[in-house]
Each structure stands twice: as C-alpha cells, then as structure tokens.
Amino acid sequence: MGRNLKYQFKTCIEKNFKEKMDKHSIKKNKQMNKTRIFSFADRKNLIDFTANFSNWMKENHSEVKLVKHINSNHIQEFLNEKAKKCSQATLREYSSHIRKMSNLINSTYKTNIKYDFKTPTSVSGKQIIRDQQMKLEDYKRIHEAMKDGSNGQKAIEIGKNFGLRISEITKLQKRDIDLDKKEILVKDAKGGRDRTVNFNTEEQIKVATKLYNSVSRDLDRIVAVKENAINMALNRAMKKLNIKNEYKETSFHSIRKLYAQEEYERYRLAGDSIEMACCKVSEQLGHSAERGLDKKLISRYIKNIW
Missing domain, CATH: 1.10.443.10 (Intergrase catalytic core)
Structure with a gap:
C-alpha cells in the first residue's frame, strides 16, 4: 500500500474489475459479489467518486495517508458536508459507493473495515424529481x-x-x-x-x-x-x-x-x-x-x- 489515497482507491477498483467475467457464477457467491465490479459504468462511477472523496480528504484530513486509516468519522463528516449541496438521491448514491468502497479496501488490502454512518437528510433544496413523462x-x-x-x-x-x-x-x-x-x-x-x-x-x-x-x-x-x-x-x-x-x-x-x-x-x-x-x-x-x-x-x- 502506498502513494496517495486516489491511487490506492484506483488499485482497489482495478483489482476487482475484470471485463467479461462470469457474472452469474459470481453472484451466487455473496461474499465475492460484494467486491466485484460488473460493468465499465460502475467502474467509472467508483473511480469518479473515490477521486472526489480523496480530494476532500486531502483538503480536510491531509494527515491520513492510507485508505485503511479512513474511519467512520471521516465518512460522516464528508456526507454531512455534501448534504448542504447535494440532493437526497445523490446522498443515497454516495452512501452506496462508500459501502462498496469499504468492501474493496477489505478485499484488496486484507483489512476488516466497516464504516458506521448514517445518510443525512439533504438541506440543499435540490430535490430533483425525475418522474416526468414526455408528451x-x-x-x-x-x-x-x-x-x-x-x-x-x-x-x-x-x-x-x-x-x-x-x-x-x-x-x-x-x-x-x-x-x-x-x-x-x-x-x-x-x-x-x-x-x-x-x-x-x-x-x-x-x-x-x-x-x-x-x-x-x-x-x-x-x-x-x-x-x-x-x-x-x-x-x-x-x-x-x-x-x-x-x-x-x-x-x-x-x-x-x-x-x-x-x-x-x-x-x-x-x-x-x-x-x-x-x-x-x-x-x-x-x-x-x-x-x-x-x-x-x-x-x-x-x-x-x-
């Protein structure tokens, strides 16, 4: 484990992503399913999110150099700050990425991380309703x-x-x-x-x-x-x-x-x-x-x- 947080996260993502993997057999293995990344879209979304999170960590907790040292307080602080700017749907998506992120870290670096956090309520006023049907x-x-x-x-x-x-x-x-x-x-x-x-x-x-x-x-x-x-x-x-x-x-x-x-x-x-x-x-x-x-x-x- 080395280099910056962004690089460490990218390593976790790449090690758990394989093109054309046998998705059905993997999904039967619940433990493996928690760590595997099934599509290029999921891979890109995780790379984008972890880059965003790494930048936030660098600005707010520059003393943390290893992904295994990220704790629940860091996660909750990040989400609470994002709640001021993001919609509820985005916060739910971030929470999902964070849970996946912990599984990837555990799988790659043989740790036993489990973040304890709550998805906050958005106070941004950006509650986007995407239920409109085109005429x-x-x-x-x-x-x-x-x-x-x-x-x-x-x-x-x-x-x-x-x-x-x-x-x-x-x-x-x-x-x-x-x-x-x-x-x-x-x-x-x-x-x-x-x-x-x-x-x-x-x-x-x-x-x-x-x-x-x-x-x-x-x-x-x-x-x-x-x-x-x-x-x-x-x-x-x-x-x-x-x-x-x-x-x-x-x-x-x-x-x-x-x-x-x-x-x-x-x-x-x-x-x-x-x-x-x-x-x-x-x-x-x-x-x-x-x-x-x-x-x-x-x-x-x-x-x-x-």
Whole structure:
C-alpha cells in the first residue's frame, strides 16, 4: 500500500474489475459479489467518486495517508458536508459507493473495515424529481427538429421505441439488433446485467430496421457518440422549440417513461391484467418484475394506470 489515497482507491477498483467475467457464477457467491465490479459504468462511477472523496480528504484530513486509516468519522463528516449541496438521491448514491468502497479496501488490502454512518437528510433544496413523462406530441416535435439520421435523432428513437437508458444506447451495436427474432440485446446494462427487449409494433419494427441499416459492420455502434453528446443534442432541440423548461430536471429520462406508458397500454389492450402489464414493463426497462408490483416505483414510469 502506498502513494496517495486516489491511487490506492484506483488499485482497489482495478483489482476487482475484470471485463467479461462470469457474472452469474459470481453472484451466487455473496461474499465475492460484494467486491466485484460488473460493468465499465460502475467502474467509472467508483473511480469518479473515490477521486472526489480523496480530494476532500486531502483538503480536510491531509494527515491520513492510507485508505485503511479512513474511519467512520471521516465518512460522516464528508456526507454531512455534501448534504448542504447535494440532493437526497445523490446522498443515497454516495452512501452506496462508500459501502462498496469499504468492501474493496477489505478485499484488496486484507483489512476488516466497516464504516458506521448514517445518510443525512439533504438541506440543499435540490430535490430533483425525475418522474416526468414526455408528451408524445413533444417527442414528435423534437424528432422533426433534429437532422434526419443524426446521432441525436437515432438516440431518441431508441429511447422512445425500446426504452434503453442513455448509457445503453451508446453501447448498442448492429449485431445486437435481431430483426428476425424482433429483439434487441442490451449488454452490460445497469447492475452489470444483460437483457433482451422485444419489439412488436409496426413503428418499432420500422425503427429497428432503419437503425440496423444505418451502419455497415456488426461491431459498429448505432449511436457512435458519448452520452453527453446525446444530452446536448436533445437540449438544443428542446431549447429551439421553447420546451426545455417543461423537462428541466429529466430530459432524456422522460422519453424512457413515454416508452413505458406506451408499452403498458399495449399490454393492457392485449388482455394483460394491471399487475402483469406493470411487471412486463418493469422487465423491459431493465428492472426486476417484482418492482412492477411496487405501485410507488412503477408510477414514476407509468402515469396513467388503468
């Protein structure tokens, strides 16, 4: 163990991350599951968080040179300070990273750290509510405002018709779209899981075919830009149409919710019960079917439940 805290944390993260690891067998081992990092997105998030935390430690507790000497008081002080600036959702995310951080330290440096802390209540006033669903007419206006075949337009088409997260869209390749089976394979999604999204409507089939034919090689990405570029393209279109303020805190996520509503209505019209339709939509979104039974959670996606 040596160098600065940031380097030590990076060592912990890299030693517990392996590309294309057997996630299913690892998840059966609960102890190993606590330390393994399942995706590039999780790896990046942990690197960003530990860098942020290391900088804070350097400013406030420069006497601490080793990660194993970080204690619960440091953690609580960090969170209490962040509560003045961050939303409650961000504080919960930080707390999750901290728990993962302690497991990584223990696994890498053979310690037995267990932080005792409480997630404070945010006093920042930045309680972002991301449960706004985009109106279909607004989606159509945005789609028309974007250049045909542009990465921005393709990205919102994927979000609206297949419900992919923006991080999943940037990784989608030509080979992941199966026009014969009418399904899209979403690899290394949130939580490190793969999932299959089925498409059945005339619009979905038309969009899937268009996306498939928009690139040449199997390994080509359908939307070959970074996440931020998609958000920027969407924001430009909304500002141009003077509707940005209507989706100030949610932007792309609101399109995913439009997808959820349309899929729910399709399942209900096909004869599914409310519970079954909610569970199916939850799975299509990349959540568990059980989450579809949680009325509070599913209502963030499906606004009109009938």
